[in-house]
Amino acid sequence: MTTYQAQALDTKALKALYSTDPVAKIILEDFGARQRNQQITKLDQLLFRLSNARKSVSRADAINVLRSLDDAGCGRFLTGRKGHPTRFEWQYDLVSVAKAATGEVQQVEEIQPAPQTDNGDEPIIEKESLPEGTIKHTYQLRADWQVTLALPSDLTAREAARLSEFIKTLPFDGQEA
Numbered sequence: 174m175t176t177y178q179a180q181a182l183d184t185k186a187l188k189a190l191y192s193t194d195p196v197a198k199i200i201l202e203d204f205g206a207r208q209r210n211q212q213i214t215k216l217d218q219l220l221f222r223l224s225n226a227r228k229s230v231s232r233a234d235a236i237n238v239l240r241s242l243d244d245a246g247c248g249r250f251l252t253g254r255k256g257h258p259t260r261f262e263w264q265y266d267l268v269s270v271a272k273a274a275t276g277e278v279q280q281v282e283e284i285q286p287a288p289q290t291d292n293g294d295e296p297i298i299e300k301e302s303l304p305e306g307t308i309k310h311t312y313q314l315r316a317d318w319q320v321t322l323a324l325p326s327d328l329t330a331r332e333a334a335r336l337s338e339f340i341k342t343l344p345f346d347g348q349e350a
Contacts, residue, residue, distance in 0.1 A: 186244065187273055188273075188274055190274065191274035201271045209265070214239075214260060216239070216258065230295055234310060235248075239261045248265065249264070251271065266283070266284055307323050308325075310323075310324060
């Protein structure tokens with residue numbers, strides 16, 4: 174395992190990136206509009222979020238922006254390998270980085286350590302945190318979206334059928350199955 178050497182944030186490079194690269198501007202404005210910070214930004218989730226906002230950004234262009242953010246000292250860009258997604262691990266608070274790029278703030282906060290993770294993606298859920306008689310089920314709905322349910326270990330066929338009927342009512346795309 175290689176050790177990552179943190180570097181100082183280059184706010185001049187960050188502002189230049191924002192003012193000269195239209196894709197960087199789209200991505201940084203998305204980060205600046207976020208309500209919560211995150212320690213890791215997965216490329217596929219970023220592209221999905223931008224697509225839902227009707228902002229067309231190619232994968233290659235998004236990668237170039239994340240690499241530029243790495244060069245500016247915001248964190249590090251990691252290409253997905255061995256089952257891990259392509260992602261950006263933030264050294265600084267992503268919302269304040271975005272606001273520094275636009276000139277809204279001068280001070281950028283360093284990220285506080287996150288809860289321990291087992292694979293770099295999700296916090297570890299201790300067995301004791303689930304009520305007794307509960308089983309955690311995880312389903313990969315899309316390449317970039319996992320669904321996790323905590324269900325009773327003695328789930329009946331009738332309860333499963335009721336749950337599936339409920340799930341059928343959730344789509345918002347207006348298409349019938």
